[in-house]
Amino acid sequence: MSVRSEFTKGLIKENPVLRLALGLCPSLAVSSSVENAIGMGISATFVLVMSNLLISLVRKGVPSKIRIPVYIVIIAAFVSIVEMVMAAYQPDLFRALGIFVPLIVVNCIILGRAEAFASKNTPLLSVVDGFGMGVGFTLALLVIATVREILGNGTWYGISVTPSGFEPVLLMMLAPGAFLTMGLVLGFVNWMDQRKAERDKMESVVKAGFARSRKEA
Amino acid sequence: MDLSNLLVIVVGSILINNFVLARFLGICPYIGVSKKLSSAIGMGMAVIFVMTLASLASWLIYYYLLDPATSVWGVDLTFLRTIAFILVIASLVQFVEMVIQKLAPALYQALGIYLPLITTNCAVLGVAVLNIDESYTLIESLVNAASAGVGFTLALILMAGIRERLDTADIPKPLQGVPIAFLMAGLMAIAFLGFSGLSFG
Numbered sequence: 001m002s003v004r005s006e007f008t009k010g011l012i013k014e015n016p017v018l019r020l021a022l023g024l025c026p027s028l029a030v031s032s033s034v035e036n037a038i039g040m041g042i043s044a045t046f047v048l049v050m051s052n053l054l055i056s057l058v059r060k061g062v063p064s065k066i067r068i069p070v071y072i073v074i075i076a077a078f079v080s081i082v083e084m085v086m087a088a089y090q091p092d093l094f095r096a097l098g099i100f101v102p103l104i105v106v107n108c109i110i111l112g113r114a115e116a117f118a119s120k121n122t123p124l125l126s127v128v129d130g131f132g133m134g135v136g137f138t139l140a141l142l143v144i145a146t147v148r149e150i151l152g153n154g155t156w157y158g159i160s161v162t163p164s165g166f167e168p169v170l171l172m173m174l175a176p177g178a179f180l181t182m183g184l185v186l187g188f189v190n191w192m193d194q195r196k197a198e199r200d201k202m203e204s205v206v207k208a209g210f211a212r213s214r215k216e217a
Numbered sequence: 218m219d220l221s222n223l224l225v226i227v228v229g230s231i232l233i234n235n236f237v238l239a240r241f242l243g244i245c246p247y248i249g250v251s252k253k254l255s256s257a258i259g260m261g262m263a264v265i266f267v268m269t270l271a272s273l274a275s276w277l278i279y280y281y282l283l284d285p286a287t288s289v290w291g292v293d294l295t296f297l298r299t300i301a302f303i304l305v306i307a308s309l310v311q312f313v314e315m316v317i318q319k320l321a322p323a324l325y326q327a328l329g330i331y332l333p334l335i336t337t338n339c340a341v342l343g344v345a346v347l348n349i350d351e352s353y354t355l356i357e358s359l360v361n362a363a364s365a366g367v368g369f370t371l372a373l374i375l376m377a378g379i380r381e382r383l384d385t386a387d388i389p390k391p392l393q394g395v396p397i398a399f400l401m402a403g404l405m406a407i408a409f410l411g412f413s414g415l416s417f418g
Contacts, residue, residue, distance in 0.1 A: 072307060077300060098350075103343060
């Protein structure tokens with residue numbers, strides 16, 4: 001696996017939220033505005049990259065029986081750093097994200113990458129993998145937040161983007177809007193997948209038919 | 218002790234600020250373990266149990282070891298909150314698993330497979346952090362944790378009942394499985410919004 005493909009796989013092919021259905025709680029909770037989504041995305045990406053790096057560095061010295069507690073402590077340490085930095089420099093964002101900042105610890109994407117990737121790969125690849133997954137997580141958050149903020153508030157990143165006659169649908173900002181948007185986005189991703197799979201199947205059938213007719217001729 | 222205060226916490230955590238449908242905590246088990254009614258009940262009971270115990274342990278640790286105003290050594294260790302809580306919860310789950318296995322094998326048979334899943338359930342860490350953020354007393358924290366667990370179980374059981382029926386429904390292929398579960402959760406969340414009109418006073 002090249003460095004490049006380790007990065008790009010997290011964006012679309014193995015997108016943690018849309019494909020692997022990991023990290024769903026924060027994707028629902030902080031996606032009511034694009035600003036919150038970006039804040040959460042950057043924080044989680046930082047924790048992912050740093051914890052993947054450290055876990056990859058110590059992977060040979062950690063006995064496999066106690067590896068999970070070790071990983072959790074490493075992740076929690078970086079989350080505490082994010083908490084303190086955000087509380088000091090971005091107090092508004094810290095308040096808006098609320099308990100979802102400490103809850104980055106139990107974001108299953110982070111422990112999942114530690115266990116599935118960083119514990120088996122070199123530090124360089126682990127950092128790239130963590131960065132790709134973090135960017136993929138941020139992208140998924142942005143998609144959901146874009147839908148919710150435009151429909152629910154008529155704005156994108158705080159800038160008004162809808163015509164003046166537009167009546168915002170408050171429901172999209174509230175809890176139900178998060179669930180409905182997530183369900184429809186996941187359904188759309190599945191639909192694209194299934195359409196592509198069908199097209200590939202058709203193509204291979206047509207190719208096989210060509211090959212056969214050529215042989216007969 | 219003001220009983221009406223406790224009642225407000227109970228109703229608030231179960232209905233108005235339902236952990237799953239209003240606070241978005243514990244979504245992974247909510248989607249993952251809601252395919253069958255029997256496993257939903259098992260998971261719900263395990264969560265109520267662990268959440269209450271975790272709240273007890275984390276409250277004691279926060280106020281006796283970390284908070285400078287009340288701790289035994291008066292040093293400000295509150296920055297260790299996240300690390301301390303997740304370690305407490307992880308070891309508590311392990312401990313509970315061992316104790317139940319020894320003392321109540323029948324209960325272990327019922328809850329056993331759900332216990333390891335609970336360590337990464339954000340609802341457990343969430344309730345421990347919320348108790349501190351809301352500066353609840355010990356009694357309030359325990360009541361809050363137990364009713365948050367009941368609220369989680371309620372949402373999980375309702376969802377399992379719906380999904381057992383969805384199995385035989387004719388759903389468009391791209392929406393089958395997880396997407397339709399989210400859409401159902403959205404409709405349930407709309408229903409639960411109705412409770413936000415409840416007021417006491």
